[in-house]
Each structure stands twice: as structure tokens, then as C-alpha cells.
Amino acid sequence: MHREQLFDQLLHLSALLQADQERELSAIGLNTRTTHLMWAVHHRGPLMQREIADEMQVTQRHVTTLVDELIEAHLVYREPHPHDRRAVQIRLTEKGTSLMETMALDHTRLADALTQGWSDDEVAAVTSRIETVIARFAALVDEAAAERERTA
Amino acid sequence: MHREQLFDQLLHLSALLQADQERELSAIGLNTRTTHLMWAVHHRGPLMQREIADEMQVTQRHVTTLVDELIEAHLVYREPHPHDRRAVQIRLTEKGTSLMETMALDHTRLADALTQGWSDDEVAAVTSRIETVIARFAALVDEAAAERERTA
DNA sequence: TATTGTTATACTCTATAACTATA
DNA sequence: TATAGTTATAGAGTATAACAATA
Structure with missing residues (x-):
């Protein structure tokens, strides 16, 4: 995949x-x-x-x-x-x-x-994608932490 | 930037x-x-x-x-x-x-x-970008290593 | 009583060197 | 002679605990 x-x-x-x-x-x-x-x-x-x-x-x-x-x-x-x-x-x-x-x-x-040779738009597009990955990851980590709190 | x-x-x-x-x-x-x-x-x-x-x-x-x-x-x-x-x-x-x-x-x-919600094309586009970053970075590292060889 | 930084100590990770058994 | 793994030892990185000076 x-x-x-x-x-x-x-x-x-x-x-x-x-x-x-x-x-x-x-x-x-x-x-x-x-x-x-x-x-x-x-x-x-x-x-x-x-x-x-x-x-x-x-x-x-x-x-x-x-x-x-x-x-x-x-x-x-x-x-x-x-x-x-x-x-x-x-x-x-x-x-x-x-x-x-x-x-x-x-x-x-x-x-x-x-990033040599990338257009500004390309840079911006990838940046925005990575941003969402970071945000989602942070959310998952928080969720997992909350889960641990509840269990403990 | x-x-x-x-x-x-x-x-x-x-x-x-x-x-x-x-x-x-x-x-x-x-x-x-x-x-x-x-x-x-x-x-x-x-x-x-x-x-x-x-x-x-x-x-x-x-x-x-x-x-x-x-x-x-x-x-x-x-x-x-x-x-x-x-x-x-x-x-x-x-x-x-x-x-x-x-x-x-x-x-x-x-x-x-x-990557939830991304289309397959989006995933492929970002993947290909990251691939070029990795390739370029590897090239820079090799260059630097060669430079060190020459100096030493 | 709580906080800042330090002295004393110990634990984890990883390396080097010497050694045993085998190749 | 070279290689696989282990015993013995040591070094870096980081932590905990107790303490002195100050808040």
C-alpha cells in the first residue's frame, strides 16, 4: 500500500x-x-x-x-x-x-x-499535507494518553 | 520562507x-x-x-x-x-x-x-516529493563525505 | 515552606580489549 | 591465522536524592 x-x-x-x-x-x-x-x-x-x-x-x-x-x-x-x-x-x-x-x-x-526546482505551490501543497499529518498524529497521541488516564 | x-x-x-x-x-x-x-x-x-x-x-x-x-x-x-x-x-x-x-x-x-481522506493520487504525489527529498539529501551527504575524504 | 542550583551517587546504553572455542 | 561469541572493564548520557542558599 x-x-x-x-x-x-x-x-x-x-x-x-x-x-x-x-x-x-x-x-x-x-x-x-x-x-x-x-x-x-x-x-x-x-x-x-x-x-x-x-x-x-x-x-x-x-x-x-x-x-x-x-x-x-x-x-x-x-x-x-x-x-x-x-x-x-x-x-x-x-x-x-x-x-x-x-x-x-x-x-x-x-x-x-x-526542494530545489519545486514551485512555491508545490512546496505549499506538501507543507499543508505534512501539517495535517502532524495534527492527526497529535490527536491520536492525545487520545491514547486520555485512554491511559482512564485505565489508570 | x-x-x-x-x-x-x-x-x-x-x-x-x-x-x-x-x-x-x-x-x-x-x-x-x-x-x-x-x-x-x-x-x-x-x-x-x-x-x-x-x-x-x-x-x-x-x-x-x-x-x-x-x-x-x-x-x-x-x-x-x-x-x-x-x-x-x-x-x-x-x-x-x-x-x-x-x-x-x-x-x-x-x-x-x-492519511485518512487523502485520495490515492494525493498520497502518490506527496510520496514522490518525499522520495526526491530523500534522494537529494543522500546525494548531499555523499558529496560532503567525499569532501571530507579529500580534505583528510 | 517552596524553589534554584549543586554535590554525591547510580543506572542505562554502548564501546574496547582480552580470551575461548572453532574454522 | 581469522572469526563467533563471551568475560571484564570503561565511558557517555541521564536520573534520583540530599543539601545550601535564597525566596
Whole structure:
């Protein structure tokens, strides 16, 4: 069936993208987690470690470790929180900011390369299809979660 | 730009699918690795542990561990290799086979649910687009690998 | 009393190296 | 000499629990 073939392809593509990303990142001494952390700070501004833990769904303790690594690499730094003396704020260094900007650019270039030769309409059509797949999948996951609640 | 939005969506979908799969598997005491192992045996027939290590791109030592876990769960068993007394063959138990069949069915059902209401032509059109994205991505990865060869 | 971050500790996943039995 | 699998060991990644400083 074609429907299953499409599904398998999406899984395949997802595996390819992920493997490639991990290879690229490890070449510059990063991994998915540390990059996610920097990406969050880059887009949301200075964050407390607790906020980062919430965003990334990992423990605060683990954020401490990740931040330590990024400080070692001169990509972020800790600053006292302006209003809460218990907390610190994580900010990107210049090097960190410029790395995030480079990544964003690479990202755009890759997106363009992968859809090269498609008309804008084609891009829009596929985008809208994928959107419905995401929405439906989210609905199914919610349903399953509700089911588990009821059973438990 | 729309092209980047599509790319981001594909990444998002991939993360959703993966997280969901891991949750489902952990509910039945499996993970991505052990499932991959069983899937390989289910589709390729009885395999030596070395063959499994090749297929999964992990060490033979790690295959030993994964097989031990699956034996503990009564999902596979070891059998002497018919022609090579150094080796063993991994086979699925009845329970293991039936689990793989259930998974294949769930997989088909999910693919259908996610594309519900799409015409066959629409499915085919999106499939063909994703195919070109995969092909192009593979080409880019190869190019980058060749580049690294030359530099090294 | 609750929250932020850290010290101490442990668990999971996976790898490398040395070894046994067999090819 | 090379290969299949295992014993022993170690490293990365991540979690839980207890604690200090502050809210």
C-alpha cells in the first residue's frame, strides 16, 4: 500500500536527517542536547537553568552538566539573575551567537537545496499535507494518553 | 520562507514519531534497539549475532546483551548454527513472532489513519516529493563525505 | 515552606580489549 | 591465522536524592 510506503519514507528521512545532524554536530564538539540548549537561549533570550530544564524535558541537574560543557567550550556563560539571587541566567557568548547564526543559515540553505526546482505551490501543497499529518498524529497521541488516564 | 517551514515540520514530525514509538515500546519492556533486532530477524529469518551486529551497526558484544534481554523476555532464543559450531542462530519465539505481526499491523493502521481522506493520487504525489527529498539529501551527504575524504 | 542550583551517587546504553572455542 | 561469541572493564548520557542558599 502506498500509504504505508509514505509513512516508511517519512521514518527513513527522519533517521537520515538525525544521523547527519549528529555527525555534523560531533565534528564541532556538540551534540543534540547542547545544541538544543543553545538554540533555546538564542531564540528565547537569557534563560534560568530551570527554564532550560523545562523546555528540554531533562532534570535541572543535567542542565548543570550541559551548561558546564558549553562554558568549557566558551559558547555560553552564567550571569547572576537580576531579581533572584538563587538563580543564574544563561547567555550566549559572541562565539555562541555566531555559531547559532551559522546554523540557522545552513538550515535555510539545506531546506532550499532539498526542494530545489519545486514551485512555491508545490512546496505549499506538501507543507499543508505534512501539517495535517502532524495534527492527526497529535490527536491520536492525545487520545491514547486520555485512554491511559482512564485505565489508570 | 515556506521551504524552511516544510523542513522544520519534517523535523518536528520526526521527533513526534520517535517519542511516541519509544513510549509505546517502553510500555511493553522494549526499546528501539531490541525492536530493531527482532524486526531484522522477523524479516530476514534466523540470523547469527554477527549478522545482526552488521545490520544494526553496533558491536557484537552489544548484540550479546540485547539478545540476553530478549531471551529474558521470552521473545527470542539461541540455537546452535547448523554448519558453524562457533556461532548461534537467533530465532523469534512464538510470542516474538506474534509481537512483530501486531506491530506491523499497528504500523499499517497508523499509516492509514494519518492519511485518512487523502485520495490515492494525493498520497502518490506527496510520496514522490518525499522520495526526491530523500534522494537529494543522500546525494548531499555523499558529496560532503567525499569532501571530507579529500580534505583528510 | 517552596524553589534554584549543586554535590554525591547510580543506572542505562554502548564501546574496547582480552580470551575461548572453532574454522 | 581469522572469526563467533563471551568475560571484564570503561565511558557517555541521564536520573534520583540530599543539601545550601535564597525566596
